[in-house]
Every structure is written in structure tokens, then in C-alpha cells.
Amino acid sequence: MDEEQKTSLPSKYNPKAVEEDRYQFWLKGKYFEATGDPEKEPFTIVIPPPNVTGRLHLGHAWDMTMQDTISRMKRMQGYDVLWLPGMDHAGIATQAKVEAKLKEQGTNRYDLGREKFMATAWEWKKEYADFIRSQWESLGLGLDYSRERFTLDDGLSDAVKEVFVTLYEKGLIYRGEYIINWDPKTRTALSDIEVIYEEVEGKFYHMRYPIKDSDETIEIATTRPETMLGDTAVAVHPQDERYTHLIGKTVILPIVGREIEIVADEYVDMELGSGAVKITPAHDPNDFEVGNRHNLERILIMHEDGSMNENAGKYDGLNRFDCRSQIVKDLQDQGVLFNIENRTHQVGHSERSGVVVEPYLSTQWFVHMQPLADAAMGLQSKEEKVNFVPERFEGTYLHWMENIRDWVISRQLWWGHRIPAWYHKETKEIYVGKEAPADSENWEQDEDVLDTWFSSALWPFSTMGWPDENAADFKRYFPTDVLVTGYDIIFFWVARMIFQSKQFTDQRPFKDVLIHGLIRDAEGRKMSKSLGNGVDPMDVVEKYGADSLRYFLLTGSTPGQDLRFHWEKVESTWNFANKVWNASRFSLMNMEGFTYEDIDLSGEKSLADKWILTRLNETIDHVTKNTNKYEFGEAGRHLYNFIWDELCDWYIEMAKLPLYGEDEEKKNTTRSVLAYVLDQTMRMLHPFMPFITEEIWQQLPHVGESITTAAWPEVRNVFHDEVASKEMKRLVSIIKSVRNIRAEVDTPMSKQVKLLIQAEDNAIVRELEKNRDYLERFCNPSELVISSQLDIPEQAMSAVITGAEIYLPLEGLIDFEKEINRLERELAKWNKEVERLQKKLANEGFVKKAPQAVVDEEKQKEQDYLEKQAKVKTRLEELKG
């Protein structure tokens, strides 16, 4: 009871109490703000700006936790860390949400008008930005809010204009009429990667077009029969003997009655279908190319909303799907359509609205990609390349860049960066510039905005003051050090940042790019709204705390792999936090009045002290190396093992000896070691679990305001002690053997029995005598005899360890048959091991070719096992005899 009052820590870890107000404390101390300290080396991360469309999901939490872990560690390692926060206006996605909201209110953007619509969208943005910031807070992210950016900020908009104008002047941006992917729901153009191809059960319609002045027909097939309304040719392969006589002839297009030509074009594949293809230049990208080669008319048959237009004749006004059914019926009636085949095929859908995308002839702005891609790819052969982690994603990136096509950047939306192009009302001349032309009344600005990714592509430098190349942040913090993102946006974002950065700053945007996978549910399915299997990170934080969620996310997979979400795993992480909590609680209970000044590591250390300090060193080494490689799983596992198995299960138990004893000097040394080890451990754990470690660190003897700015632990070789490690190993084997035997004969540890240890030589006797206290505490014997010449009792259980044998005389308790059985099993084990090793060592190839160290190690093991084998054998003979 007394101890309970000595510390303010409750016995059960309560994340809510620990996390509350902590973030405000950090913000108040400005620990997350980049200092610009010239003494320090800068280290920069820019956040992948989340869309202001809604709440953050687990994927965001994962992504941002990794960045937070990296930046917290770097800050502790003495870097001037800038982790720059911000958000993305997410043009099409946000506009869709705002429009849905308007629809609920019974209005729409056209009724509202551009200006009022924009005001509504800005309100939306504010609401969600606040929400996102509160989520960042809940996760404990160490962001520098003094530098927060939004993609529609003035500075970023200026960068967008600068880039657009420059690329236009260099001829790398052009405007033209091409086939693009059209989303009839949101009524905007989409880039190729915004189209998701899905397999659908469709139909394949076979038709015969009549040839003018002939009885012949030509067979064609299509999955989109309604597009025949826009056909302006039929194409065949020039070498196709079936059709050579028809080339140049005229086909009468059914229903429409239009006369169209049969052209020869090598695009046609003779092997496929009938070998003849209908050509619809305004509604198919390949047909568009064919049309260009043959100067064909382009007939657009749809409105922007996907309904048929006046060129569709009697179908004018029908939506595209109704038109299809109607036209199929009509063509069947006319005998033109003679066969309908079922066929599954890939159909493009809009990534945002989900509707079927229509290839559509339209005037849009494009980026001419080849020169930009070439320059970006050139970077990868240089020293200053972008390092993909894991490396294989570099291949994914390069493959895409090699096959790059021009990028449609105009979007028929309002929410975004308006294209800085003006058209002269009379002359139709185009003006492109950062500002409107002087006689503005004669000019009209392009109604469209730019693809969201056009501005995100500039994020690593537009957020730092560029295009002002002398901006302080740009000079100091660019290029950034690492970008953390998922493999699903390598094309959308990573690739585009690289080529824009190369083009405009002549540098890579980031040195490393750490790619992670997707979060999946427990069954391995993608988390999605339609499945309803999504998990809200805030629910996890609510239940188990941010630290548990973070540790789970960090250690749950390896770089590049997907991660399955399991509540049980988060729960087991909470157990770990609870363990950390209680180990600290125990330590603090035994450190009342002990201050930072009292810490003294120069005194005479116990075996436990020497051993734990050695293990601490090794842990620091592992954790630092693995975290630097972004191997958070490995780093976390080392910390977990160190804390739970070594610090708690062994060191703290051993430390109870002096702590509960009377010797003040020993007590102080133990307190010092405990305080030191805990302090160092909390520091290492801090980037993983920032809240709990800050709380504990604040209560431990410490100097400094916050663990966030405490120095990262360093390996201290003075504490490295091989001898202690070896001694500890022997001690642990003895204790485990005793526990083992007791379990075997069902003797609880509370029941005292005699323990005899037969040491191999006097050195080992001395060693064990020195550690007698530990043996007594852990084995609880009624009497402990350590000797090199022991009278071995007849009725005893025994175990063999390196350098010693132990005996527990358990008269009356021993089931000799069982014991003989056990020893025989053990002997069999040693026999097997010895045999394996001897076979290996007898292998000439092994001894000759394997590294000497490996051979030596195996020889050593052979000796050890031989010894054990012999002892077990002797013991067995004694028992049998």
C-alpha cells in the first residue's frame, strides 16, 4: 500500500490520461518547429498532403506515423528537422463532394454560379482541414504548423502559374483537339491513370454494312454499337486479300444513310475478327489516329453529359445506354446486326465518379511528356538519383516513364487552379501569362482548371517559397530527404514530382522515397466504403491509444508490403505499452527522492548491471541501424525483446535484490543503472510511442524540457562487458534448468528443496559463488551447495549445462522411469546434434571451403555438446545401475 502512494502512476496504463494535453505541451514548446539553426544539418520531409474531402483513414495514419517516427528520431539525432504539413484541394474529389452536398440542398453549381460555388467549397475546405488537424493531433504527429500549406494558397498558385507559363513558352504545354477520357457525370476530362479498367460482362455485336452499288456487305464488330452513328470510314489491312477489291469503295452506313469510304490502314489486325474495323474518329483513340491519316471527318455524337446530340439523328436526347438498346433493336430489325455474342471485356470507369468513361473528342491542354520524362529518367543514372525503398519500385517507376503519354491537364471544374490562358474575344488569339492581358475587357480567361496533380507535382518546392529561388526555406530545406507514400500513387504523384522538380530546380525532389503498401482488413480485402470494412483510426486511438496504433502500424509489415489490420494485434501492442508502463512504475516506486544528480554509474556494478548495460548497447546499435534503414519492424522487435524479456523478466527481477536490501551504495548503483537504462530506452522508443515515453521520461530523473528534444542514445563501449554476458548466460541456464526440473516433478517454486551444483573447475565455483544471491533468489533452495567435488546424491533430478551439472535431491518425488525417459530424450538430442556436427566437420569440403570463423564455431559447439552428451550418458547409467 505504501508503495502505491509513492508514485503517481496507476497500475494500469491508461492511454487517455497519458495522451491528454500532451500535444498542446509539445506545440507550446515549439519542439516541432524547424529552427533554422546553422549549427545543425537540416532534415526535411514534406507530408503527402491529404485531400480535404474527408477524414483520414488508416492508410494515412500508417503513412504519417512512419514520417513522424523518422522525423522524431532525426530531431533527437541533432538534425534541424522540418516536417512540413499541408493539404490538397483535390479538385475533382472535393468538387464532387461539394456538389453532392448542394444536391441535397436542392441546388447545383450552375444555379449557384462560379463565385458562390467557390465560397461553398472554401467553407467545406475549412471544415475538413480543421478535422484533419485534430486527427494529426490525436496521432501525435510532430508537424511544423508555422509552415503549413494548402495547394490553393497564393504562393503555391504562383508556382503553378510559373510552371504553366514556362512550360507553355518552351512548347511543353499545348492546347489541342484530341481524344481524351471523358467522365460524363462530372463532365470533365480525365488523365489516363484516372481511368480504372474493370472487367464487365458485355456484349459483342456483329454487323454487316452494305456496300454501295453492290450486293456485297462488309462485316464488322463492336462492343459499343451506338458509336456507329459517328462512323466515318471502315478500315481494312492493305495486304488483306479478302478486301483488296473493296478498298476505295463506299459503304452506306445503316440508319444514318451516310456514305463512308473503305480505307486501308496498317493499324488493322488481319487475324482479328473479320479483319474489317468501323472507324469512329471522335469516339475512339485508335480511330482518331486512323482518321488523321486519312483525313476523315470527326463526328461527335454525344453531349458532355453522355446523352446523344443532334448528330445522332432520331436518337438525339437519349442517354448513351438507352441509345444502345434502341439502336441494337433497330439494327436487328434492319438485318444489319446479325449476331450478339456474350463477352467479358475491360471497361474504363472514372476513378472518382465510378461511371463508364467515354473516349471523347475535345479541346484540352496537354503536357508534352517525352522531354520531361527523358530528363527525369536521366537522373536515375546519376549519383543524385532518387533512391526507392524497396528498390524494386524504381523499376515500376521507370517502366511507366518509358511508356509515358502526353498528360491531359485541363479539367472542366471550378475548384482548382484556373488555367492562366486568355482568348481574344475577336481574334481568338491565345495569351498565356501569369497575369491577365492588359486590355482585359477584350480577353476571356479559360474556364477550366488544372488537374490537381499538376499542383501536387510541385509540392516539395512550391511549399518552400519557390519560384523565389532565394527563399530561405527553399535554399535550406530543399531537396527534401525522404518522401513516404504508398505504391498506389507512384504514377500519380511520385513520378510527376520527380520530372517537375528536375525541370524546374534541376534537382531530385527527395533523396529517398519510402514506399509502403495498402492497409487491408483481417481477411486481406481492401478497406472500402462499399464493403463497409473500413476501420476509423480514431476508433483505434479511442480504444487503445495512439501509441498502440502507431506501434502496430510500424511493426506490422516490412517496406513495400501490405498490412492486415487485426484488432488482436493492436491489443497485444497495448499489452506492450502496459508492460513499459509497469516497469517504469516499479522503477519509480524504488527511486523516491532519487534525482538526476544522484545518477552515478561509476560505482561497483553487479552482474545484472553489467549485463543489462551491455545489452542496452547492443539494442541501441540494432535500433539505430534498422530505423535508419526504415526497418521499423526489426527495430521495434529489438526494443520489444529488450524491454520485455531482458529488462523486465531478468534485470528488474535481479535488481530487486539490492533494491530490497540494506546496502545503500548498492541500492544507489542499481537505481542509477535503472534510471539510465530506462531513460535511454524511453528515448529509443519515443519515435514509436511518443506519448507514453514522454510521460515516463518526465517522471524519471532527467534534465531538459521534453524527450522530443533529448539526444538519441549512443553506444557506450565502456559498458560493453563480454565476461558479464557469459556469466549471465550460465546463470540463466542454471535457473531455467531448475525451473524445468521443478515443473517436471510438479514442485512449486515456493516449496524449498536442496540445490547442488557441481562446477567443472574452481573458476566456475568462484563465479557461481559470486552470484550465489541470484541463485538463491531465483531458485529458492533450502540449501545451495556449489563445489567442484560434489557427493552426488543417488535420488536426484539433474541437468547438464555448460561448465556445470546441477542436482536437485527430490527423494520420494522422483518417478525414476519418467526421469530415465527424460534423460534418454535429452541424450538422443545431444546424440543427434553431435552426429550432425561431426558429419559436418568430417566433410572435407566444409573444413576447406567454409570461413574459418564458421568452422571454429562448429568445433566449439561440438566440444560443448560432446561434454553434455557424456555427462547425460553417465547420469543415465548411474540411474539405471
Added chain:
RNA sequence: GAGCCGUUAGUUCAGCGGGAGAAUACUUGCUUGACAGGCAAGGGGUCACUGGUUCAAAUCCAGUACGGCUCACCA
């Protein structure tokens, strides 16, 4: 059609050339002066399959099967 990833304990995943690991679940004991969300002991795997390289393969190479992803094509 091309490429990438995965296949290891009941489950989720590490390990990636030298004796099969963790967490969780399971079994058995334990009112152990931090923690029963704990402690201790234990069972559980032809490391998908077939070949090859090597003194040595879960680990490297080739192929096969199954699962997943990406890109391209599909008139």
C-alpha cells in the same frame, strides 16, 4: 500478353546462404511485495512443389502450382 509481390506454427507475420523465430491462440502450473492485460513451463512447421548452383539452401537460380497487384491489348 508483359512485369511485380506473396506462399514459413491454428492465425497474423519476421528471418533471406551456416543449428526453424515472434506475437497471438492453445495446454499445464503459479494469491511470486510493477504488471493475472502478469509469471513460469510446454505442445505445435517435409519453410507450396520440382529441378539446379553450393562444402552448406527456408534463404540463391530456373521452372510449376495457387493467391494478389500493376501495365498493355481487346475494333
